[in-house]
Amino acid sequence: MHIAHLVRLTSAVAVALLCGVTPAQAQTYPTKPIRMLVGFPPGGPTDVVGRIIADKLGEQFGQPVVVENRPGAAGNIAAEQVAKAAPDGYTVLYASNAIAISPGLYAKLGFDPVKDLIPVTEAGTGSLVFVVHPSVPVNTVQEFIDYAKARPGQLNYASSGSGTITHLAAVMFSQRTGLQTQHVPYKGSAPSLVDIVAGRVQFLMGAINTAVPFIKEGKLRALAVTGLKRSPALPDVKTLDESGLSGFEAANWQGVFVPAGTPAPIVARLNAEFVKAVRSPELKPKLAQQDMEPTGPSVDAFGAAFRDELARWTKLAKEAGIKAE
Numbered sequence: 001m002h003i004a005h006l007v008r009l010t011s012a013v014a015v016a017l018l019c020g021v022t023p024a025q026a027q028t029y030p031t032k033p034i035r036m037l038v039g040f041p042p043g044g045p046t047d048v049v050g051r052i053i054a055d056k057l058g059e060q061f062g063q064p065v066v067v068e069n070r071p072g073a074a075g076n077i078a079a080e081q082v083a084k085a086a087p088d089g090y091t092v093l094y095a096s097n098a099i100a101i102s103p104g105l106y107a108k109l110g111f112d113p114v115k116d117l118i119p120v121t122e123a124g125t126g127s128l129v130f131v132v133h134p135s136v137p138v139n140t141v142q143e144f145i146d147y148a149k150a151r152p153g154q155l156n157y158a159s160s161g162s163g164t165i166t167h168l169a170a171v172m173f174s175q176r177t178g179l180q181t182q183h184v185p186y187k188g189s190a191p192s193l194v195d196i197v198a199g200r201v202q203f204l205m206g207a208i209n210t211a212v213p214f215i216k217e218g219k220l221r222a223l224a225v226t227g228l229k230r231s232p233a234l235p236d237v238k239t240l241d242e243s244g245l246s247g248f249e250a251a252n253w254q255g256v257f258v259p260a261g262t263p264a265p266i267v268a269r270l271n272a273e274f275v276k277a278v279r280s281p282e283l284k285p286k287l288a289q290q291d292m293e294p295t296g297p298s299v300d301a302f303g304a305a306f307r308d309e310l311a312r313w314t315k316l317a318k319e320a321g322i323k324a325e
Helices: 003-019 023-028 045-061 073-083 098-104 141-149 165-177 189-197 208-216 264-278 283-289 299-320
Strands: 034-038 065-069 091-096 117-125 128-132 155-159 181-185 203-207 221-225 254-259
Touching: 023 264, 034 045, 034 073, 045 065, 045 091, 045 117, 045 208, 045 254, 045 264, 045 283, 073 091, 073 098, 073 117, 073 254, 091 098, 091 117, 098 165, 098 299, 117 264, 117 299, 128 165, 128 208, 141 221, 155 165, 155 189, 165 181, 165 203, 165 299, 189 203, 189 208, 203 208, 208 221, 254 264, 264 283, 264 299
Parallel strands: 034 065, 034 091, 155 181, 155 203
Antiparallel strands: 091 254, 117 254, 128 203, 128 221
16 A cells, blocks of 8 residues: 555544544433523523533533523624534533524524524423503503503513514504504623513513513503413413414524534533433423423424524514614
8 A cells, every 4th residue: 555545544534533423422411511602681581491401411421511601782792602602512502593583683693503503403482471560551562552552662671682483573563553662782681571560661572481470469561462362371362363562472492503503412412411411300390380392393494494584583673774783
């Protein structure tokens, strides 16, 4: 054998060893703690559910899954950090569906959600709740529409950030009903709730799990939920579909992503473990308390659904002329 050929062969084997991960190696993964980045502040709906799942994953893997909060820019800061991380399965992104909304809103992102990230699975899906401050004298969606139409441009709505589902759901609602409303973005669900409870803004399409305590205390009034079926957490609250806006749906899903280039066996292992966790008997009731219905699709199915969501929200943002910057 020629030396040159031997060198090429040795190099090829080295590259294969460096880049390739066999299914057997994926079974031994992980051999150290996994970092799970969340792009929102502690205590918000994405963080709360992410930590519940991380604890269960730690048990399953026999290695800690450490949640790190990297809030800002509707989750884009965390997403960019994961997109640029080593593709070895030790840095994962736990994202809200803001990751499917932001590309249609931000003129410049530091990453490409399709090229730089691999969708692993959807953890679960839930609804938002349409709440008003009690000072707004309405009890139904139609009453709100009539009240807002009589006050064009005077009603402000909070969101957990430009480019989040809480922002776009309110845009979609205003578009469907022909209302002129003003957007006030916050850095997460918690601060947006603080200000609506204080009466600084009039309405919010917010995460159900964080809004329910305020609804029960009478500090907020729930008019509707944004899913196509009622929420178990608020069974007496109608859907927007039932309230006269046929087909209105703004689901609040959460999902898992890893850097592009992560070996397929590791992606498959992460998918299997996340699905096992969210569907486990221990987690189902905990997720239900957070108004999350566990899902856990395959890598391919989640990838297809993610691309559909990207297209849907990019179209809405373009039609509404919305920019986050």
